[in-house]
Amino acid sequence: MDRGERAVDAAEPKLVEPVKTIVAGVVREVAVPALAGTPAGGSLGDLPFLNALEAPGEPVLARKERDGTWRDVTAAEFAAEVLAVAKGLIAEGLAEGDRLAIMARTTYEWTLLDFAGWAAGLVTVPIYPTSSALQARWIIHDSGAVACAVEDTVQARLISAERAHLPGLAHLWEFDTGAIGRLVKAGEHLPDAVVQARRAARTPDSYATLVYTSGTTGQPKGCTLTHGNFFAEVDNAVALLHPVFDSVSKDPASTLLFLPLSHVFGRMVAVGCMRARVKLGHAPSIKTDDLLADLAGFRPTFLLAIPYVLEKVHNTARATAERMGRASSFDRAARIAQRLGEAAVAGEAPGLALRAGRALYDPLVYRRIRAALGGRVRYILSGGSPLGRRLAAFYTGAGIEVFEGYGLTETTAAATVTPPLRPRLGTVGWPLPGTAVRIADDGEVLLRGGHVFAGYWNVSAQPAGEWLATGDIGELDADGYLTITGRKKDLIITSGGKNVAPAPLEDWLRAHPLVGQCMVIGDNRPYIAALITLEPDGLAHWRQMHKKQGVPVRELVTDAELLEELQRAVDEANQLVSRAESIRRFAVLPGEFTEERGHLTPSLKLKRGAVARDYAPEIEALYQTPRGS
Structure with a gap:
């Protein structure tokens, strides 16, 4: 598999008009043709090695040093680390198809072990770092994980206390006590060819990961996502979101990931960055002071965020203005930003009054919002829940373009996304290229595409038919944009x-x-x-x-x-x-x-x-x- 199999040239944004099915004057189905071809072979475990072959000196990740500075990790360096850790996993006795659980915050070691596991032919299983002992026990037991890597001693003790109930768990490794180094040492005697053989045996149809649903009702279920699911997702997303992943400014594209890698949204972006060779950094703490410091040090060009974080930045800025006695000024600036955003989305040039307002408030308010995000952020990918028209318009008017999306764990993250140059506030966009959306008679959103999962792990009753029933209620407007209005069961x-x-x-x-x-x-x-x-x-x-x-x-x-x-x-x-x-x-x-x-x-x-x-x-x-x- 080579990078050319994406079958697209990302030199400029690719917009393909949706194909709509109209019944009784109402749009009931929308499909957008794929922008990327399906790889005939290979797996996600190949990506570090392809990058090292094509651009060995290009930075693909960055690590934060103890003094707070960020050190670039080149494609060649990362591939060498992945190879060494993969050999260690094999030396420890992990066989092809074995499940490897990872329980940690968003760290460099998480991504390293993820790709090393794939290179060794394993299936990785994320566990939220905040999970309780019973939640972690369920996921390890249900997935049949033979090994689990955790971040720190607290998590190690939590899993250790459950090992009597987990007879299949043969290994427990802790990042903070040098687990990565010990894995590298364990595999030093193995030739590189053992990893190459494991990689060669993987195909797009092979399982890549089991991602467990949140479990709002009952026990979480493991979604079996294949390597092909990820390729369908990230290749079409990278092709569509050209300004985000290929950078149209002097600053090379980069992002600081602070959402959990245990969630499919963050995981998809990590894979997409590796696929597109976009520099990726990790921020383990989302405490306001810690995150702002990491953003200031890393200075990303785009961010992956959930509405809660964007609300927090907005509200913190307003609270600061209020303490300074400038709340009314901030509120005027916010109203102008919303009007600027609405105008931009509508394709209208702002009038004289709006231009004057932007000139006045950009140095006083909008630039400070951008500075809080690192100073170079031009794009935000928002998901997880609806952002809301007001906040989306505010950030757009403040000079940050927002791409809002919608998806599920079962769809490897995004199934719809705001198309570049064609945003529509209050919606979650068009289907991702290669995806179809249908509205059932009762209003339920149905999805189809190459990113839709292979089924649930250890569950006898699987989704039936070619369409995935999401459980969400939505509607399609006359131009094919999807709006989510709620959960069917809610x-x-x-x-x-x-x-x-x-x-x-x-x-x-x-x-x-x-x-x-x-x-x-x-x-x-x-x-x-x-x-x-x-x-x-x-x-x-x-x-x-x-x-x-x-x-x-x-x-x-x-x-x-x-x-x-x-x-x-x-x-x-x-x-x-x-x-x-x-x-x-x-x-x-x-x-x-x-x-x-x-x-x-x-x-x-x-x-x-x-x-x-x-x-x-x-x-x-x-x-x-x-x-x-």
Whole structure:
């Protein structure tokens, strides 16, 4: 397999018009032809060696040194490391097709072991670093992993405590105590040919990884993704998103990955960077100060982000302006940025007033937003949940182009993406080239394409038919753009028979600086209500501005000023929907929804059943006699 088998020249953006199927005047299906051919052979384990052959001196990764500086790792250096670690895995007795679990934050060692595992013919199995002992035990047991690599002593102890239940787990390695070096040492006596033979035996149809779903209901299921699934995904994405991966500026394309590699979204971008030879760095901590420092040091040209991170950057900037007594100025700048973004997306030239506003606020506000992201970021790939029209327009107007996408673990990440030069705010774009989207009679989104997974691991009942039922509800507009309106299983039906999708209301409210999480409720109830948790940083800022630092949280949840501000946010969200779908009452909770308490999955999705169970009294109170009546 060589790089030329992508069958595209990425010299400029490739836009292929979607093919639409219209039934009774409504677009029911959209397909976009593939931009990249399917490799006839090979696997992801070949990519480091292809890069070393074609461009040995080109930086493909960067590692952060102890002094905080970043050191480039060339294609030749990385291939040599992958080869050495792969030999060590083979020397330790791992056979072709064996499963290797990896439990760590987003680190260089994660990516190194991933590619080494593929080069050795293994199937890698990611585990979220925040997983509980029972969650990790389930994934290792269900996948049949014979080895597990962890990052630190805490994780090593967690897995060690479960080994009595994992008789098939023969190896436990820890990065922080030199596991990589010991693997290299173990394989020194093996010839390079043993790895070459393992690589030669892999094909695009071979399993590459088992990625376990978040498990919002029941036990997580392992999605079997093949090497071919990844090629279909990343080759078409790289071909389509030319400005992102091939860089049209003087700065070579690069990205700092801070989302977990245990999630398919981050993993897909890591593979895409290796495929396109885009320099990749890793940021293990998403604490605000740590991440901002890494962004300033690495200075990426594009970022992979979830809406929560983009909301955080926006809200932190506003909080800083408010502390300086410039909140109204920031709000004016934000409104102008949103109007600039709306105009840019509509293909309209900004008028004189907007141009004047941009000239005024670019050095005061927009440049600082860009500086917080490292100073060179020109593009953001957003996924995981809807970004929202307001925030997408803000970043676009501030000089950062946003590509929003939609996908599942079962589709190797993105199934749709905003097409370059043809964005449409509020949607998740067109189908990724090589993908078809269909809307079923009940509104469910169905998907088809080369990136759709091979099935679930150890599950007898597999998805039937050529279309993957996503469980999401959506609609296609007249031009073929997809909008996701909610989850099929999350649809609320009030006692009056009104169907309500909670996602738009929840997404809008989560964008507010004071709101951490939100769950809209109302199934079989007379009206819609909501549970709201407070965002710690936003609350700390609010306390400071209102001189209430010493007031306990349990008292703040009934504070009249705080409730008034949250009511304004609810009123804004209600403008998105009809009166029958609007939030009539809400309760502010003193605690947060957390993964540790069982309310969130590792990818921060709500476990609605668990929340409803644990907060049953608060929910019941929302449907008692309203306050003040």
